[in-house]
Amino acid sequence: MQPKKIKYYLLGLFLIGMALFIVLHVNSAKNIRQLISGNEQLLQELNVKNEIQKLQTSMARTDSKVRGTVIAQDSLHITGIESDIAIIKADLKEINKIVRNDSTEKLLTQLNYLVDEKNTFNVQVLDTFYTQGKWAAEKLINNQKGKRLGEAITGILHQLDSTRQSEVNHTTHLIDTSGQKALSWGTILVVFACLTSLLAFLYITSRIHRQEQLIDELDESREQERRLTVVKDQFLANMSHEIRTPMNSVLGFAHLLKNQPLNSKSREYVNAIDSAGQNLLEIINDILDISKIESGMMRIEPSSFSLQGVLHAVYLLFQPKAEEKQLSLQVTTDEQVPDILYGDVTRLTQVLVNLTSNAIKFTDAGTVSIHVARSWQDGNGVRLLFTVKDTGIGIDPAKQGSIFDRFNQAEASTTRKYGGTGLGLTIVKQLVELQNGFIAVESKPGEGSTFKVELPYTLGEPPAETGSDEELLPLLPGLQQDIRILVAEDNKMNQNLLRHLLSNRQLSYRIVTNGEEALQALQKSNYDLLLLDIQMPNVDGYTVIQRLRQEQHSNIPVIAMTAHAMAGERDKCLQLGMNEYISKPIRAEELYRLIQVYTGKSLGPDISGNNDFSTVADNGHLISMQYLQELSNGNSEFEQTMLQQFIAQLPEDLGQLKQAIHASDLPGIRTAAHHLKTTVSFIGLEAHLYPFLEPLEHVTEEDFVQAEAAESFASLRQLAMQAVQEAMSFLL
Incomplete structure (x- = not known):
């Protein structure tokens, strides 16, 4: 049938x-x-x-x-x-x-x-x-x-x-x-x-059964799509790193060659290399941007900015190109337009750059103008109308409805003559819609085009004068300032690990030791990401995220770090407002992936040095150096530092646990056991010591028996001291 x-x-x-x-x-x-x-x-x-x-x-x-x-x-x-x-x-x-x-x-x-x-x-x-x-x-x-x-x-x-x-x-x-x-x-x-x-x-049952089958097939299809999306994102991330790095080298050396004495033929070749490289880099950037938008990785990050500063930067960027084509580039604003606004300045700049670039590209003579007007204002809310107008080739009315589609240009000959991917206007449209705005086009063939973009903003406040830059943002010198990370972690070994991992990728970071310091740091400075330990003294991670979301109304991405292996811990973190959950011991690649996903920015190359390292065999020892060697990436100095830190910190953590058990201090027992789990995880002691630490970390008044806890601690201490002796032998 x-x-x-x-x-x-x-x-x-x-x-x-x-x-x-x-x-x-x-x-x-x-x-x-x-x-x-x-x-x-x-x-x-x-x-x-x-x-x-x-x-x-x-x-x-x-x-x-x-x-x-x-x-x-x-x-x-x-x-x-x-x-x-x-x-x-x-x-x-x-x-x-x-x-x-x-x-x-x-x-x-x-x-x-x-x-x-x-x-x-x-x-x-x-x-x-x-x-x-x-x-x-x-x-x-x-x-x-x-x-x-x-x-x-x-x-x-x-x-x-x-x-x-x-x-x-x-x-x-x-x-x-x-x-x-x-x-x-x-x-x-x-x-x-x-x-x-x-x-x-019977009919309804058969239809429900068929619907369940279709739902299962759809879920499987979505899961496959998700896996493919992850593969695509990973591919694009690799492409960003593998192509942008050599392209930057090509463009850098081409720029150096331009400043050398060259004959006319050589200069022509260098200019061709530079032009082709710039075009290729632009194509790569467009593909990466559209991929970010479609995968939901593109985020709107509002901050206070100067509109006149943005317009001036756009003017300075395109003035040389306009002069080269003998075009008049004009930037004007109405008197009613406020200067200090609160919104995503990066996306606004990207929209204006794409529209202005297109206008100059498709205009051979005449004028390209950028005009800003206020279309609506109510209290602190304001909507601005950005108009980018040119006297270029124009767009046929029949083609205007499809120019915002991916890989689509008004005419087939446009790509051959002017180049480009056909992604610029697609990116602009989606960026505008991400900001709850709209875009429209008016054009006639041979008379030019007018693109109108309306975006909502709120009135911003001029940046306040800060007292001490060192106190406000004590970031490590010499590292990339593009990604700024705040780390809230009280365990010294974990601090050393994160210093090592973040420094390897040239990331700017600041480390604080408790939740109160983290909240104060976020009030004083802007960060792209917060790595937040759940178990901290005084103010723990759960309290931090609640105050951050409810009191400070901050949307900063937060990645929880915890040694908890309990079912539902990840769901609890996400429900409270955290963006992701990473378990200890921290895996380097997982950390780097999350940083890239939630900052929306590419990481720098790994500068840790030699990737070839030898593996220390277990030989029946308690300690396993595999995880530490994976983190060190061949950096023996880092391995030695972590072992020394382990030898120094383990007795201190054991002393705190012993004192808490002697005093029947249940919160102290749980905190000390949690710290010990983090400390021993770096050298592969989970299988040996976690069976003693897990019950102590989750101990309650109903199941706490001091004699049993003391007996468990004695066994734990014996194994821990054996691990310290082995660690000392690795240092010899």
Whole structure:
């Protein structure tokens, strides 16, 4: 069955099912109505019998009272005779109302006559009794007239009862038949509903199963896409490093050659090398930028900046190129435009540079202008309109809708004549949208183009004067200032490790030893990334991230560092506002990858030196040097320093743990055990010492027994001292 036709089959089955359901329902309802009507008729017949019985009873009671009065000559018996006669008339009237039809018309006429005669006779007997006395009344009673009237009335009532009994029998039969039919149709309706529900359930179940299969396939596809994205990002990162480095060398040497005495031919070759290198570097940058945007690695980082400073920098950048093409480059702003703004100055510069570069590239004569106007302002919020206008080749209206697509230029000949990747405007559009702005283009072929970009900002504050630069940002000299990292770590061995790893990639960093210092440092200076240890004295990492996000409202990327191996620890860190989680012992490549991902910047080359290093065999020792050698990358001096630090710090950490156990200080036990885990992880002691440290790190009042803790510490100390002896042997 074709998938496109299945809906029509399902619709047909649904309509047939609905028709059957309606037919079943109509028949069931019809029989139920007949059953109800029969019940009503049966009730009516029972009411007739009841009225006939009441009439007979009332007449018998009246006759009894009349006879009792005459025989006993006691007028008390006659009390209420008028009301009894009225009741007889009322009963007769009710019988006439509910029984009258063609078959009973004659009987009712006779009954009415006889009952009136009977009532008249009783009244006559009473009148005779009062006027002529007992004997005259008895004589009137004994003349059999009253008896004949009573018998006649009884006979007619019996005939009426017989007639109604046949109606009762017919009605009862009708009720039984209707009930059986209603039961049958109801059973059919229930069976049909159950069958329909079963079929619907089976169909829905099959569709749900298929949907679950599709979801699994989609999840697998997404996972594969994620893996491919990681591979692509890694490739682009490698390409950035592997291509940009030689390209910078090529451009650098080309620039040096330009300053050397050259003949005209050699200078032409050097200029060609420089131009081609610049174009290639621009293409590489475009590809990397669009990849960052699409992978979500491009982040908006607001800060206060001077708009006039940005415009002046753009002007200085493109003025030589404009003069080379004999173009007039103009930069103007309206008076209402504020100078100090708060926003992402890097992305604004990138947008203006791309648009201005395109304008100069596609303009052979005339003017390229950049104008800034204020389109809206409310309090501290302001929207600025940036207009980049040129008198170049222009864009056909039919092509204007696609110029923002990737790898697309207005004409096929444009790429051959002017070069480029067709990514510039795509990058501009996505950067503008990342900042919640919009971009539009107005152009006519041969008359030039006008690109309008509107971006939202808030009014900024001029940078405050700082007291001591050394106190504000004591970064290591001679390193790259492009990436600035704040490290919050109280363990000295971990501090030495991070110094080594960050210095190897020429990264600027500052190390603080507790959470309070980290918060103060972030208030005083701007950093690209915070490496935050979770377990620190006084103010721990959890408190730092909460105060950072809720009180300081900082969006700085935060990577948690912890030796915790508990399930859910990563989720807890991310839930509190951290961006990522890295477990100790720290792996160099994982750290470098996270720094690159969350700063959005490429790292410098590894300057650690020789990558070839020999591995120290375990030879049955507790200590394993593999991890330390991986970190050192062949730097024996770093290995010696870390071993010396281990020998010095381990006894100190053991002393703190012993003191805490002796004092039953549970927080102190947990902190000391955590520090020891970090200390011993550098030289591969996890398998030997973690079984003793893990229970102590998570000890609670319920499970703490001082004697057991002391016994565990004794075993731990014995192994630790053996590890210290081995470390000392490695130093010899």
